[in-house]
Amino acid sequence: MQGIQFNELDELKYIDQHWQLDMMSSIIWSLRSPVPAWSGFMQMIHKSSHPGKSSMIFFPMIDMEPGDMSCVYSTLKFLCNEARKYSKCPIITFDQPLYWKALLIIRNEPEDASFGKIILRLGGFHLEMSFLGAIGHIMAGSGLEELLETVYAPNAVKHMLSGKAVSRALRGHFLVESALNSLIIQKVFTCEEIVTGDAHPLPRHEKHVRCDNEEEIVASDNDARSRNEKQPTYDNEEDILTDDAGLCATNEEQNDDENTHEILVDDARPCTTDEEQTDEEILTDEVVPRIRNDEQTNENKEVEKIIDRSFVTKDADLLGILEAFDGLKDKTLKISDVIEDKVFERVQCRISDYKDSLVDCKTANLWLTYLEMVVLLHRFVRAERTGDWLLHLDTVQRMLPYFAASGHNLYLKSAYIYLSDMLKMRTSHPDIYASFLSGQHVVRRTDRYWAGIWTDLTIEQVLMKSLKSSGGLTRGRGMSEFQRAVWILSSPVCAEFSLAMQNLTGIQYSSSEQHKDSYAPRQARNAKDMKTLSDFLQERDPFQADMKELRNIDNGVTADANVNVDHCLEVGQKIVKSLAGQDAMTHVFKRKHQATTLATKTSVKVDDELISVDPQLMFQRLTTIARETSPDLSEIFKYELSNVPPALFDNSGLAREAHKSQLADAIWTDRDCGTDSLQSCRLFVLDGGSLLHRLSWPQKSTFGEIVQMYTQYVLNKFTNPCVVFDGYESAPSTKDMTHVRRCKGVESRKTVFNESTVCIKERGIPR
DNA sequence: GTGTCAGTTCGAAACACTCA
DNA sequence: TGAGTGTTTCGAACTGACAC
Numbered sequence: 001m002q003g004i005q006f007n008e009l010d011e012l013k014y015i016d017q018h019w020q021l022d023m024m025s026s027i028i029w030s031l032r033s034p035v036p037a038w039s040g041f042m043q044m045i046h047k048s049s050h051p052g053k054s055s056m057i058f059f060p061m062i063d064m065e066p067g068d069m070s071c072v073y074s075t076l077k078f079l080c081n082e083a084r085k086y087s088k089c090p091i092i093t094f095d096q097p098l099y100w101k102a103l104l105i106i107r108n109e110p111e112d113a114s115f116g117k118i119i120l121r122l123g124g125f126h127l128e129m130s131f132l133g134a135i136g137h138i139m140a141g142s143g144l145e146e147l148l149e150t151v152y153a154p155n156a157v158k159h160m161l162s163g164k165a166v167s168r169a170l171r172g173h174f175l176v177e178s179a180l181n182s183l184i185i186q187k188v189f190t191c192e193e194i195v196t197g198d199a200h201p202l203p204r205h206e207k208h209v210r211c212d213n214e215e216e217i218v219a220s221d222n223d224a225r226s227r228n229e230k231q232p233t234y235d236n237e238e239d240i241l242t243d244d245a246g247l248c249a250t251n252e253e254q255n256d257d258e259n260t261h262e263i264l265v266d267d268a269r270p271c272t273t274d275e276e277q278t279d280e281e282i283l284t285d286e287v288v289p290r291i292r293n294d295e296q297t298n299e300n301k302e303v304e305k306i307i308d309r310s311f312v313t314k315d316a317d318l319l320g321i322l323e324a325f326d327g328l329k330d331k332t333l334k335i336s337d338v339i340e341d342k343v344f345e346r347v348q349c350r351i352s353d354y355k356d357s358l359v360d361c362k363t364a365n366l367w368l369t370y371l372e373m374v375v376l377l378h379r380f381v382r383a384e385r386t387g388d389w390l391l392h393l394d395t396v397q398r399m400l401p402y403f404a405a406s407g408h409n410l411y412l413k414s415a416y417i418y419l420s421d422m423l424k425m426r427t428s429h430p431d432i433y434a435s436f437l438s439g440q441h442v443v444r445r446t447d448r449y450w451a452g453i454w455t456d457l458t459i460e461q462v463l464m465k466s467l468k469s470s471g472g473l474t475r476g477r478g479m480s481e482f483q484r485a486v487w488i489l490s491s492p493v494c495a496e497f498s499l500a501m502q503n504l505t506g507i508q509y510s511s512s513e514q515h516k517d518s519y520a521p522r523q524a525r526n527a528k529d530m531k532t533l534s535d536f537l538q539e540r541d542p543f544q545a546d547m548k549e550l551r552n553i554d555n556g557v558t559a560d561a562n563v564n565v566d567h568c569l570e571v572g573q574k575i576v577k578s579l580a581g582q583d584a585m586t587h588v589f590k591r592k593h594q595a596t597t598l599a600t601k602t603s604v605k606v607d608d609e610l611i612s613v614d615p616q617l618m619f620q621r622l623t624t625i626a627r628e629t630s631p632d633l634s635e636i637f638k639y640e641l642s643n644v645p646p647a648l649f650d651n652s653g654l655a656r657e658a659h660k661s662q663l664a665d666a667i668w669t670d671r672d673c674g675t676d677s678l679q680s681c682r683l684f685v686l687d688g689g690s691l692l693h694r695l696s697w698p699q700k701s702t703f704g705e706i707v708q709m710y711t712q713y714v715l716n717k718f719t720n721p722c723v724v725f726d727g728y729e730s731a732p733s734t735k736d737m738t739h740v741r742r743c744k745g746v747e748s749r750k751t752v753f754n755e756s757t758v759c760i761k762e763r764g765i766p767r
Numbered sequence: 768g769t770g771t772c773a774g775t776t777c778g779a780a781a782c783a784c785t786c787a
Numbered sequence: 788t789g790a791g792t793g794t795t796t797c798g799a800a801c802t803g804a805c806a807c
Contacts, residue, residue: 097781097796133795162795407794409783589783 004107004584007420014394020344021045021335022378027347028325029530030182031318038174038378042385042450045328045335050387050452054443072101080114089432091119093455095126096414103417119425119432121441122418123456124392127411128380129163131399134406135173135373136161138568141598142366143540143553148172150536151529170377175526177374179533180367183543188354189315317347358543362550362559366566367542373402387439387452393422401572405565405595413584416576552598559598568595684718688725704755 025038059078076092083090094102099122109115139145139161148157152172160169320343327333358364376398383391396419403412425433435441442452540553550559550566564571575593714721 130796407783410781410795 004103004417006416006579006582006584006587008580009397009416009420010423012390012394012397014390016379016391018339018382020339022375023344023348024321024325026178026181027185027318027321029178030185031322032325042382048449050444050449051439052444072098073105076102076105076115076118079118089117089119089429091121091432093121093123095123095456096130096410099414119429120421121455122414124384124454125457127396127415129166130408130411131377131380131402132166132169133163134402134408135370136163137406138402138565138595138597139370141552144176144370146554147176147533147536150532151175170381173374173377175529175533177371179530179537180371182534183537183541184351184354187543188350189318317343317350321347358545360548361545362566363547363553364543366550369566369569384442384454385450385452387442389436389439389441392441393419400576401569403572404575405568405572407594409589416579417584550598563596563598565595565597571595684721686714686718686721686723688723702756
């Protein structure tokens with residue numbers, strides 16, 4: 001079999017022309033909230049010519065195992081025949097496993113054969129999923145998981161960080177990026193935070209968050225603060241909203257359609273099948289007004305809940321960006337005017353200087369690397385939405401080191417070969433390369449500039465939605481070969497009927513012009529989640545200049561000396577560089593060359609060799625062996641079976657939290673705790689710590705009044721009481737681990753107060 | 768009562784790595 | 788070289804909430 005060589009990759013030297021817009025979007029979150037999220041913001045400002053809406057047609061399904069080489073071969077053969085009929089160059093997109101098989105087949109065919117002309121593309125959507133997994137791997141154990149768990153469910157976060165829940169992952173990463181940028185802006189620029197619970201519609205924010213009138217802002221802030229205290233706490237809603245441009249992928253959309261192979265014919269012909277549109281995009285003229293009215297009502301309700309967290313500033317550069325944003329929004333400025341504004345370079349320069357000052361801080365470096373990875377996500381999505389071919393290639397090239405450092409070797413190999421092949425197209429297929437440069441490499445399901453999506457995502461969205469929605473194959477038709485053929489071949493006729501019915505009834509299908517990120521409920525949720533994330537990061541600042549070591553920002557666990565994830569880009573670049581000239585078929589990736597993350601298991605040194613130890617696994621194995629080899633287990637337990645007792649310590653080395661309520665339940669259940677014996681009791685001993693949670697502390701009360709309140713409560717409730725508070729010396733004590741867990745590894749500030757000090761409280765406990 | 772959807776859990780396949 | 792282990796990726800099945 002012919003080998004596949006990793007050729008030296010030429011540097012693209014692509015200059016991103018619109019980085020200013022990404023910067024504006026991330027900064028504006030801090031200065032003016034709520035605003036549309038990145039995707040909504042981009043759709044709002046991007047208006048340009050584009051190749052038009054694409055049409056999709058289904059080809060017959062091949063009834064074979066998708067991974068079967070002969071199935072892939074048949075697909076390629078069919079593709080070549082169809083392309084010959086249209087006199088077009090065959091282009092096909094696969095996800096990674098099938099891409100590699102198709103590549104092997106094509107590379108082993110003679111160059112003059114029909115297969116030699118096939119342009120094989122690696123699915124961008126799957127590439128993005130893998131990159132999300134790479135981010136999750138690199139940031140494992142850093143505290144990102146705990147950060148995201150403040151706004152998402154734990155299992156949802158696991159899927160987000162493993163690259164499965166794409167829509168949520170993107171939203172989550174973009175929110176975290178904005179919260180981190182907000183933190184940096186506070187440090188670099190002179191800002192003052194205002195947090196308001198605004199009960200007015202969105203335009204109201206535009207009026208009061210003007211940075212040149214600070215007094216007015218503070219005054220309105222005080223009013224709003226009192227309103228905010230009455231705000232209800234929200235449930236942890238899950239992200240069920242989807243991006244109309246295909247940013248999302250539901251579980252269904254993530255399913256591989258490996259049983260089906262399609263050719264996407266990308267032209268400007270009108271869409272012929274109504275099944276080609278997603279449910280959320282289909283809005284009839286009659287339906288639209290009703291939905292808009294409902295949305296308006298809902299918006300008003302949601303806007304009342306909006307929590308606004310912004311900063312006021314008098315910094316000239318930040319004010320310049322605000323003006324540019326207003327200009328774009330009001331359409332008084334064009335994008336070309338904005339990107340020529342030097343204010344962005346000045347802001348970037350100041351932020352870069354600040355980042356350079358953190359060069360010795362490992363934790364800060366890791367989180368700055370995270371920001372770089374999220375920027376790549378922005379670029380990758382933007383390249384697809386706008387059909388920017390060079391940006392797409394440049395971003396894939398920048399992703400390679402992160403794939404390498406995180407051990408996503410299959411995608412590293414495939415993406416490397418894909419990039420190499422696409423660059424070669426400049427000379428081998430100049431006509432196709434030119435059409436890709438004009439934005440023909442993406443598919444648009446709606447007639448908008450900011451609506452391009454990856455071809456593999458298109459296949460999944462269109463096919464899966466058609467299969468599973470009303471009239472689809474999963475609605476009682478059966479899935480046999482005959483039924484599939486009937487369904488596919490009849491869909492053009494059904495589309496004709498559908499079109500005729502639309503003309504007859506006068507009901508037309510159209511897509512909403514407004515992006516979902518522009519809706520007030522979405523903005524409200526974003527603002528709420530941003531506040532939650534910002535609060536978390538304020539308490540656990542990853543950019544502390546005096547924090548030189550690498551540690552988890554949530555639990556404070558410090559990394560070993562062998563953890564090098566803060567230099568993962570250099571690690572990855574080294575691996576990518578070493579690939580040049582190697583044979584892709586025989587090259588072996590070594591795990592020891594990858595970046596070592598914070599989540600790497602603890603290791604012990606045996607004969608000068610580091611061995612990773614999972615205490616839980618070690619304990620289980622040893623007890624299993626002991627049970628089989630020794631009749632008396634107590635003999636075995638005389639010896640140390642793991643470096644820490646797993647029953648008492650978790651994998652990060654922190655002592656497990658005590659569950660007092662379970663102990664209390666056990667006592668009440670197993671023992672006689674009746675109250676008869678209390679009748680003769682003359683002394684009530686009360687736990688002072690527990691007592692603290694019994695009473696709610698009134699607003700603006702002093703500590704003296706609170707003490708008086710507790711005293712009165714105890715005297716009224718109990719005769720002859722004795723209140724006991726537990727106290728610990730400054731020397732090492734059994735409470736130390738609890739203190740470490742509670743302070744999250746960050747030393748708290750000293751608070752000085754006396755009887756007349758007014759208590760500023762948060763949710764019933766002193767701050 | 769039914770259908771849909773998000774969330775969760777579990778398992779299998781494929782592949783890389785390690786070790787005897 | 789083969790067996791065992793670990794990781795990644797993917798899919799199926801189930802559950803509960805919600806809308807109609």
